[in-house]
Amino acid sequence: MKSSAVTMANSGIDWIDFVFNWCVRLLYDWATFFGITYEEINIWIFIVIWPVITLAMAVWILVLLRKIRRLKFVQTQNV
Numbered sequence: 226m227k228s229s230a231v232t233m234a235n236s237g238i239d240w241i242d243f244v245f246n247w248c249v250r251l252l253y254d255w256a257t258f259f260g261i262t263y264e265e266i267n268i269w270i271f272i273v274i275w276p277v278i279t280l281a282m283a284v285w286i287l288v289l290l291r292k293i294r295r296l297k298f299v300q301t302q303n304v
Contacts (some may be wrong), residue, residue: 232246233246234246234249249263250265252270253265
C-alpha cells in the first residue's frame with residue numbers, strides 16, 4: 226500500500242483526517258510486519274489488548290486506593 230496516495234478519512238477537518246490516515250497507514254505497516262491483516266491487528270489492539278490493559282489499570286488503581294486508605298488509617302492511629 227502506498228502511504229502517500231491513499232486517503233481514508235473524509236471528515237472535512239484537515240488535522241483529524243491527517244491523524245486518522247496516519248494511524249491507518251501505521252496499522253497497515255504493523256500488520257504487514259507481523260504477517261497479519263489490517264482487520265486482525267484492529268481486533269488484537271481494540272478488542273483484546275486495550276480492554277486487558279484497561280482492566281489491569283482498574284485493578285491497580287483499586288490496589289493503590291486500598292494502600293492509601295490503609296496508610297491514612299495507620300497515620301491517624303499514630304497521631
